[in-house]
Amino acid sequence: MPTVQDPLMIVTDLDGSLLDHHTYGWEPAQSWLDRLNAADVPVVICSSKTAAEIVPLQQALGISGAPWIGENGAVVNGGDVSEVPPLIPDGKDYPAICQTLAQLRNQQGFKFIGFADVTEKEVSEWTGLTPADAALAKDRQGSESIIWRDSQENFDRFQQALKEQRLALIQGGRFWHVMNEGSGKATALAWLLKHIPSRAGQPWITLGLGDGPNDAPMLDSTDYAVVIKGYNNTPVTLSRRDEARIYRCALYGPEGWSEGLTWFLAQE
Ligand SMILES: [Mg+2]
Incomplete structure (x- = not known):
């Protein structure tokens, strides 16, 4: 011991x-x-x-x-x-991850919503955090938290599209987290x-x-x-x-x- x-x-x-x-x-x-x-x-x-x-x-x-x-x-x-x-030295930072997500949504019509798409008030409603604490949760550096609002079939396509961008999805309690592959x-x-x-x-x-x-x-x-x-x-x-x-x-x-x-x- x-x-x-x-x-x-x-x-x-x-x-x-x-x-x-x-x-x-x-x-x-x-x-x-x-x-x-x-x-x-x-x-x-x-x-x-x-x-x-x-x-x-x-x-x-x-x-x-x-x-x-x-x-x-x-x-x-x-x-x-x-x-x-x-x-991940050549990994994407938070703005780049959000940009990739926005492109995928615009080009392929995936339905999901992330912290970057909403105000503190909405994050506060999703999480039960106070608006002040929700602001801290929104202050991100290396990953985006999203809520998936689309089919399983599209989810599989989404996951594949992320992989091509060397991004990975990790399941959390409430959200899916998008981050650089290998983290x-x-x-x-x-x-x-x-x-x-x-x-x-x-x-x-x-x-x-x-x-x-x-x-x-x-x-x-x-x-x-x-x-x-x-x-x-x-x-x-x-x-x-x-x-x-x-x-x-x-x-x-x-x-x-x-x-x-x-x-x-x-x-x-
Ligand atoms: Mg825990």
């Missing part, structure tokens, strides 16, 4: 994991956050959220300056720790680990925590995986078979987050 003295990195989803699904609070995780902070263990957010949402949250959580992964792995940031080059939570984490020097040059020991099916690739790629009890109907299915390194929580959200860390990290 790892300890906080190891070159440990915590990689965590936010909603339903470190943050409560309903209240967005993290009180039950605070004592572990304090302990990790005191031991200099980085807590790396790996989320669908944008930079504009993640950076203030890091501040509130007391983990400012830590590396983070945003927009479902479309954006990787080394924080104060290290410069991390872009994951995603797991590849973003591998890229980050390559560029963040660890303590004493030892390889990082990673512990991932997540509650949703879209966390599975990340949880398959970390050394230890905590599957937090979630409200999703779809179970979190991992490909890994090293059961001793997987822990499935009895508790939801930040209670589960804390339960999982206590399970794996030997108590002094």
Whole structure:
């Protein structure tokens, strides 16, 4: 079992994991956050959220300056720790992704609507975020979130057309996310680990925590995986078979987050 003295990195989803699904609070995780902070263990957010949402949250959580992964792995940031080059150097930025989407819609008549097509008020209605927070969710760098309003047949054509533009679709809870091919939570984490020097040059020991099916690739790629009890109907299915390194929580959200860390990290 790892300890906080190891070159440990915590990689965590936010909603339903470190943050409560309903209240967005993290009180039950605070004592572990304090302990990790005191031991200099980085807590790396790996989320669908944008930079504009993640950076203030890091501040509130007391983990400012830590590396983070945003927009479902479309954006990787080394924080104060290290410069991390872009994951897809010749990839499309947000305006270019939106431009490609607009062209596909105009030329082929696909029916879908994205964050770039609407106001904060509409994003707020779709997500339940306040209009101010919806503005932060709209402030995107490397991926577009869309709602598909067309047939399955056209969806398959759309996916093929995106592929020809070297763009990929990732399914989230509410939206489809369009991003550069080759990005995603797991590849973003591998890229980050390559560029963040660890303590004493030892390889990082990673512990991932997540509650949703879209966390599975990340949880398959970390050394230890905590599957937090979630409200999703779809179970979190991992490909890994090293059961001793997987822990499935009895508790939801930040209670589960804390339960999982206590399970794996030997108590002094
Ligand atoms: Mg989640």
